[in-house]
Amino acid sequence: MKGPVSRPDRRPGADGRSRRRPDRKENGPVPSARRESTGFRSESRGEGEPMVMGRNPVRELLRAGRSVSRLWVQEGAAEGSLREILGIAQEHRIPVSIVPRARLDIMAGPVSHQGVMAAVSVKATLAMDDLESLIRRASTPPIVFLLDGVKDPQNLGAIIRVANATGALAVIIPERGAVGLTPVVAKASAGAIEYVPVVRVANLSQAVQTLKTWGVFVYAAQPAAATRYTEIDWRGPVGLVIGGEGEGVRPLVRKRCDGTVFLPMAGAVASLNAATAAAVLGFEVVRQRTGSASPEA
DSSP states (O other): OOOOOOOOOOOOOOOSOOOOOOOSOOOOOOOOOSSOOOOEEOOOSSSOOOEEESHHHHHHHHHTTOOEEEEEEETTOOOTHHHHHHHHHHHTTOOEEEEOHHHHHHHHTTSOOTTEEEEEOSSOOBOHHHHHHHHHHOSSOOEEEEEESOOOHHHHHHHHHHHHHTTOSEEEEESSSSOOSOHHHHHHTTTGGGTSOEEEESOHHHHHHHHHHTTOEEEEEOTTOSSBGGGSOOSSSEEEEEEBTTTBSOHHHHHHSSEEEBOOOOSSOOSOOHHHHHHHHHHHHHHHHHSSOOOOO
């Protein structure tokens, strides 16, 4: 029988947090708005996220502590109230994209953006410190799903649903290069988004390292792996890394993991949908923990 691969003692690592600071040159004011801002527009950027735009609406949104997944700020416009908005975003580690005015015009459509737009999450996300507290208080060995670049909101919603069904403690997603918690994700989760904590991190490979310092063994799904997923002992604290559509788990993230596992494929298609792979791995953990079954020899 194979058990979890052993690993040397580790020093505490980074906590996956980001302290982003806007570093664009403040070289000019925002051009005056051509239309009166209505503030809120429930329209998609392609991911179904509700958008808030305009300086006062965005500033009040941030002051009220609403969960914001990303800000877009017009380049060369970091002055006045926009300076305050950027300061709040930095304090709360909200990703900020500095973009040309033309892009904001396209995103905003007929609504005046006044140089700033915000994407509002349908649910607040947690930080790694919050996850550590959940792990320390867990009464059973935790299961944590880590998603590396899952961009399809249907996939993310389905994985959150799998996480709920398998009793997972949390799902970790990156701030960039992946879908956030949009209405489409919420719908695809069939309500599971209300019960599964979602942690958003700036650096997924650092999050893997941090989990390992907390005693969690982390494995990535990888088609070229040498170990079948049923050969691992999943009965301890585990993290399951699922790669995004097409690209899979990135090399640096794989390198930080304790090991990689493959799911045997008998057909002509070489890989599974991300949500399906998450379900197969998650329910293997459940199978081993709820019965007398042990890993395959």
